[in-house]
Amino acid sequence: MKEEKQEWTRVITPKRHLLDVDIKSVWRYRDLIYMSVRRDIVVQYKQTILGPLWYLMQPLLTTIMFMFVFGGIANISTDGMPQPLFYMAGLLLWNYYSSCFNACSDIFGANAVVFGKVYFPRLVVPISSVISNLLKMLIQLGLFVAFYVYYAIKGAPICVNWSLLLFPFLVVMTALHAMSWGLIVSSLTTKYKDLKFLITFAVQLLMYATPIVYPLSAAPEKYRWILELNPLTPILEAFKYSCMGCGSLSWGGLLYSFVFMTVSLVLGIIVFSRQERTFMDTV
């Protein structure tokens, strides 16, 4: 029969297979990713004078604040590193993590109007916000490098080593950690909105459970395992180790972090793509 031979572009059914995730169509919509990244960057600084320089203000001011509070008042060790460098290194990855996470965790809320009108693979949105935040992070990296060179000339005890080659890998891991949990949270918050309040709070706390304002070695032996459970810890430690020679490079820790990331990413994508089909009815 003629009908049998007909090839459908798409068959919409009530339930999909658990692993039926439309990765291929995300690729088809790559121009949309490009356009969204462009929009994120352009729109943020239209009608501002300093433009992208604002990306530098935030880490700069936070670093000064940290130097004052944690370095000055609380007198927490920075492993012998110059304070600005130490805090900035931590903030660089942490800011990337938290901005990706925040963007991803509010996908359904922030895009409800567009999602309600047009279909496109929803995964496009978290992917493009991860990319546009990456650009922001690279600008901040420039600031970090400038400070780094300054302190290196001044003769601070910092030394680059081969593990700096891991940097791109560390960045990708940070992004995927943020994205996968962002996806899980965004799927849950469409139904149970109270999670949103909890999460903002949790992210703030997570920063202190990650070695940013203190080195892992400064944590009391008794509680160190808690920090080591945090999958971001090995990433930050490895980054500080690779560029400054302080901290520790733990292959075991990185492996743990990688496995943790892979599992949560798979989980995140599954939960997210299930949610995207019915979220319009619940938002």
Next chain:
Amino acid sequence: MKAIEFENVGKMYRLGRVGTGTLSHDLNRWWQTSILGKEDPYLRIGETNDRTVRGTSDYVWALRDISFSVEEGEVVGIIGKNGAGKSTLLKLLSNITAPTTGEIRYRGRIASLLEVGTGFHQEMTGRENIYMNGSIMGMTRAEITSKLDDIVDFAGVSRYLDTPVKRYSVGMSVRLGFAVAAFLEPEILVVDEVLTVGDAEFQKKAIGKMDDVAHQSGRTILFVSHNMASIKQLCKKGILLENGLLKFEGGIKETVDEYMTNSLKVSENVFYEDLEKAPGNEKMRVQSFVLLPLSGNELSVASGIHAQLKFKNFVPDIMLDVTIELFNAENVLVFTLFKQLTRDDSKVGFYTLEFDVPPYTLNRGKYSFRICFGLNNRARLYWGPLEHTFELEDVFDVDFSDCGRPGLLKPDYPINCCFEGK
């Protein structure tokens, strides 16, 4: 070849609290269906979606057992009252929300004009928004570039192409949004009530463009509108939905007729003994609405209409105004009357409004009024139809050869004619 096929499609919504369910319902459903392998306990058979009747279950079917198919290049009009499931049907097709039962199959790309200008970012320029909007619909940048000139031309925004959209007037962004969707050539175009915005010139242009799209490029269009006139003009085939069920399917003319004979029943003059049941809200209740012929015994084109409307106002000391709109059976707005009723000194109690429609104004047909009470010329106190439809009979006493004239109006303007010589 078939372009779209619906097979037993149904969509269930839960009423009351937002969401498909509470945690306990979710858990219960999951337990019953996934673990015990039973039927979903919240899907009850037999509940249809009728807004006016209070159902016994918290769950309603916005659509039930919808099966139909659309051939490639067909233009299909979807008709039904508000809440009949038209928009739900389009949402299912455009993949925005998933059906509860059944299967939908289609071929080609779908672009929906559910609301034009969706995804327009206020800070971005017209050009950037064209690219953004096009890529949301799944077009590549190269495709958009090749259509850019046509889009800009059609929308008539070439001067403002590099101006942020926030500086556009509403009309301009609507035109731009329509142009993007119409020119990007998706195989299937889904249009929901877009033509109600924009000025008359643009509406004409838009309908013309849709006509082109449908008849020349052979694309498939699903069109939802309350405007029977434009539906009849554009579509070949019609689908009538009622309370979430497919009521009728066939040629567009038959479908529109079916809809109109069923939905617009000529009603008697209305009087509500119980004010609670009268149309209105806690601020305003319309107690009675009576139409009488100005002359003669029955309403006709020649009789004219005398209308009496009695309403109770519950809000003291406001500036009250009233807008009365007359719609014909094809839901075209025929005229609007407006009157300032009070000046900051409205009283709580009954008011009577009276107005006349002179003889030889309206053509024959069925009509209904809609009323809107306003506050200070701005806010809306109540807005809704008067549950009252009336019919004007034609009269043929003007001239023996008169056997009905087309047009919205049937005026009796004198035409003079005199012979000027050879």
